[in-house]
Amino acid sequence: MKHLLTILPLSLGLIALTPANLPLERFEISQLGTSTGYDERLLTDKKTLLQAIDHSLRYLNSQAAIRAYQNYPIPEITRQRVHRSLVRFRELVQNSPTPAALQKAVKKEFIWYRSLGNDSQGNVKFTGYFQPIYQASRQKNAEYKYPLYRRPANFSRWSKPHPARVELEGKDGLLGENSRLSGYELVWLKDRLEAYLVHVQGSAKLRLPNGQIMSIGFDGNTEHPYTSLGKEMIADGIFPAEGLTLPMVLDFLRNNPEQLKNYIPRNNRFIFFRETHGAPATGSIGVPVLPERSIATDKSIFPPGALAVIETEIPQGNLNKKLVSRYVLDQDTGSAIKGTGRVDIFMGTGKNAGERAGLINTPGQLYYLLLRE
Structure with missing residues (x-):
């Protein structure tokens, strides 16, 4: 069964990692595909992305975030740098007239870190979850x-x-x-x-x-x-x-x-x-999760609240799958989402969201983006 994620509280305990088994590796921009970072959904969904960014920024200013990042195993990935990265990315989203312009700016200003995946070659299994x-x-x-x-x-x-x-x-x-x-x-x-x-x-x-x-x-x-x-x-x-x-x-x-x-x-x-008296579905870092902009990963190894790019096939409204590149925020976790090779995508609320989430059982890549120092 394709696992649909249970929304769970964030565990602040990070597993001990050595340089040989760190979850992320720097990835050269020249090796990225031409479509990576080209997010056509920005044409119709910029508002949702900005909301997701603001949710992560609020989390990163919290005591929970300070505790979560105290012992993060990759020294250059700090809470402050993740925060700065989101502030700058938000400016780029607001000011970029087209998806291509945003893609160009992000590739120029950000360092990309690729998840090792489930095979140390960057291959990640994606699933979907929803609120019924x-x-x-x-x-x-x-x-x-x-x-x-x-x-x-x-x-x-x-x-x-x-x-x-x-x-x-x-x-x-x-x-x-x-x-x-x-x-x-x-x-x-x-x-x-x-x-x-x-x-x-x-x-x-x-x-x-x-x-x-x-x-x-x-x-x-x-x-x-x-x-x-x-x-x-x-x-x-x-x-x-x-x-x-x-x-x-x-x-x-x-x-x-x-x-x-x-x-x-x-x-x-x-x-x-x-x-919950009408409150929206909430992720493990305590902020609302938003359709196709919030992902769930293993928070013992990946940076909570951080900016990421996913590349995988996602069913569209007609349930036909399409290969997409999406800017997302890492805002959730789940009991079946373990290791560097698993990502769950929040697809929204209701029947169509559930149908689309249920069809996601596809390979892809996961990248985290940090502003160049």
Whole structure:
């Protein structure tokens, strides 16, 4: 299964790296492709990019950013330099009349650092994530019976290892009063698969029976590793190892609903939620994530809030894939996004965003941009 990212709090602990295994390497401008840094979306989406830059600038002025950059393993990548880079890039975005003009200026003024990727040759696997919109109710009834839970008040005192998913919600998701989470129900959904997908995405907008929209977001998780249901299906021989997408997994589960009891309990990472009162989907560095301008990476090795360029195929509104180069901000992370070879792209909110996100399972390159000193 193509992993759709859970929006998780930022861990400030950086892994120990040596010069031999640093996550980024300086990349010569002359080796960049002619389309790298040519972002045609600027013609229609400059406002969103400027908003994403401002979100990162706000983060970089925070105490959380100061702590995060204290021990960053690449000496020339500092919080102050990342901040200066964003300030200058913002000026260039505002003043460049065309994507080509911005591309030329960025190649002239910035040093490019390429991720080593999953093979030390710069090849990165890209996936997508989104914020779903589902029907839900604040009251349980015969129609709405699959709960999402608040974080228990005594959760910090739970003994470890934490309970498995099946111990908290049962094989069918209906453990109810027999669960230690009884009384912590936040909202109920109609469909078990949709309830599980909210766990995977980490946030959602929920349409209540009275027509109001309720927004919920991540508020903690049990300390179990994330298990991809898609990978489990590959291991079981249901799908080949290559080319699996989220729509394929969802179609299988909807056509074989008896398999929900088999596969959902295999992911023991259990997510708790809180009502966010209309706040937008928020990334691990505490700022809103924006469609096709926010990415999630492994924050133990990549610089939080920094400016980056991604090159990969992204489905367009008609779901046809197109090779694109995008300026993005590194503003999120996730339980399945580990190492130098994984990036998740936030695709937005709702059905079309979900369809597009589900089709992203493609190779590409990731570059970070720092202003020349």
